Amino acid sequence: MNTEDLRLIEQDESKLYGYLINLAKSDQGSSHIYLFEKYLNHKSEELRSAAIYALLFVLKVDDEYYRNEAIKYIADKESDFDLRQWSISGLSQTYFGTKEIDLLKLYLAHLNDSEEDEDIKPTFLRGLLGLYGLSSRDVFLKVGTISKVEEKVMEAFASEFNEIRSLVEKEV
Numbered sequence: 075m076n077t078e079d080l081r082l083i084e085q086d087e088s089k090l091y092g093y094l095i096n097l098a099k100s101d102q103g104s105s106h107i108y109l110f111e112k113y114l115n116h117k118s119e120e121l122r123s124a125a126i127y128a129l130l131f132v133l134k135v136d137d138e139y140y141r142n143e144a145i146k147y148i149a150d151k152e153s154d155f156d157l158r159q160w161s162i163s164g165l166s167q168t169y170f171g172t173k174e175i176d177l178l179k180l181y182l183a184h185l186n187d188s189e190e191d192e193d194i195k196p197t198f199l200r201g202l203l204g205l206y207g208l209s210s211r212d213v214f215l216k217v218g219t220i221s222k223v224e225e226k227v228m229e230a231f232a233s234e235f236n237e238i239r240s241l242v243e244k245e246v
Contacts (some may be wrong), residue, residue, distance in 0.1 A: 092126050098128030114143055119154035128163025162201045171207030179242050
């Protein structure tokens, strides 16, 4: 797509959102990081969500700036649900299996926060498991499903959650 075509699409946020999502998933996504970054702080939460999706969830770009932006969106409970969800999922994809203490702490804090949106807590739970190195497949094989099973997951992975808590507490 040339610059003129992009300018035309930019006039319609929903078309631009679709374009950014499809571009991220394409073979050319990694050569357009500059374009995704352009929308990381856009006034539209939908476009910020597309940028986070592209940079962290699909391309898994390990960059402190992108990480901090995602953490900022996660912390803002008034942010758009999808923006927060892609930020949580994107960080857990980018840092899958790293056991990043700061991210483990963040996700645990939101899981334990009684004022956190209950609808987003499963995303924090899956993200926490991902940061620990457990994939959706691992969850499915142990629990038999990957949706609407937070209590089953917590029980099935009790030893892993205990280790996560120990890792986090060691750093305090």
